[in-house]
Amino acid sequence: EAGVAQSPRYKIIEKRQSVAFWCNPISGHATLYWYQQILGQGPKLLIQFQNNGVVDDSQLPKDRFSAERLKGVDSTLKIQPAKLEDSAVYLCASSLLSTGIHNEQFFGPGTRLTVL
Amino acid sequence: KQEVTQIPAALSVPEGENLVLNCSFTDSAIYNLQWFRQDPGKGLTSLLLIQSSQREQTSGRLNASLDKSSGRSTLYIAASQPGDSATYLCAVRPGGDDKIIFGKGTRLHILP
Numbered sequence: 001e002a003g004v005a006q007s008p009r010y011k012i013i014e015k016r017q018s019v020a021f022w023c024n025p026i027s028g029h030a031t032l033y034w035y036q037q038i039l040g041q042g043p044k045l046l047i048q049f050q051n052n053g054v055v056d057d058s059q060l061p062k063d064r065f066s067a068e069r070l071k072g073v074d075s076t077l078k079i080q081p082a083k084l085e086d087s088a089v090y091l092c093a094s095s096l097l098s099t100g101i102h103n104e105q106f107f108g109p110g111t112r113l114t115v116l
Numbered sequence: 117k118q119e120v121t122q123i124p125a126a127l128s129v130p131e132g133e134n135l136v137l138n139c140s141f142t143d144s145a146i147y148n149l150q151w152f153r154q155d156p157g158k159g160l161t162s163l164l165l166i167q168s169s170q171r172e173q174t175s176g177r178l179n180a181s182l183d184k185s186s187g188r189s190t191l192y193i194a195a196s197q198p199g200d201s202a203t204y205l206c207a208v209r210p211g212g213d214d215k216i217i218f219g220k221g222t223r224l225h226i227l228p
Contacts (some may be wrong), residue, residue, distance in 0.1 A: 004159075006159075039218055040220065041209070042120070042205055042218030042219050042220050042221060043160070043205075043218050044218075045215055047215070048215070056215065089157075091159055093160075103147075103148075103209065104150075104164070104165060105162075105216065106157050106161065107152075107160040107161070107162075109120065109158055109159040109160040110157075110158065110159045112157060
């Protein structure tokens with residue numbers, strides 16, 4: 001069974017530029033998560049989708065971050081414009097469902113973003 | 117508000133030793149607790165998931181225990197190997213909520 005796929009693996013941009021990350025979850029997984037992990041910290045949830053609807057985006061900086069999952073499968077996360085403090089690893093995860101015993105999340109390899 | 121703490125932040129031990137990583141959480145009302153491994157620059161790999169009704173889970177040389185009443189979990193690694201070097205993250209899913217709350221992790225270095 002294929003795991004969660006993410007691209008690109010690495011990205012270096014200058015501040016004020018825009019960047020987009022892509023995630024393809026495990027086939028059949030209804031729930032998709034985007035996390036931000038700053039060096040030395042645990043992952044922080046940015047946004048959670050259930051199929052193509054947003055369940056939780058309370059920690060997403062909506063003035064510069066946006067995310068979509070239009071067809072309920074793959075998803076993109078965008079930052080525009082980027083700031084120095086956005087340098088982090090962006091992790092995508094998916095789970096079969098969002099509640100109950102099928103809540104276990106499976107993580108992709110992440111995208112390491114460096115903002116200069 | 118649920119908080120997850122992992123101590124120590126970093127640990128170095130000689131190869132072959134048994135070791136224990138600690139995780140504590142402030143609210144005992146949890147649905148489950150999960151231990152992850154993260155290699156440098158990589159994503160998270162799930163090691164063990166303990167449901168709130170369970171006391172421990174085992175996988176190979178790894179054993180994770182859960183004591184909800186005291187708000188603690190431990191990850192025991194037997195006969196450590198250099199390949200065990202990584203960051204180990206503890207994560208809690210609070211009862212009635214499906215958001216995972218992570219600790220900051222323990223960076224483990226096994227000395228050859």
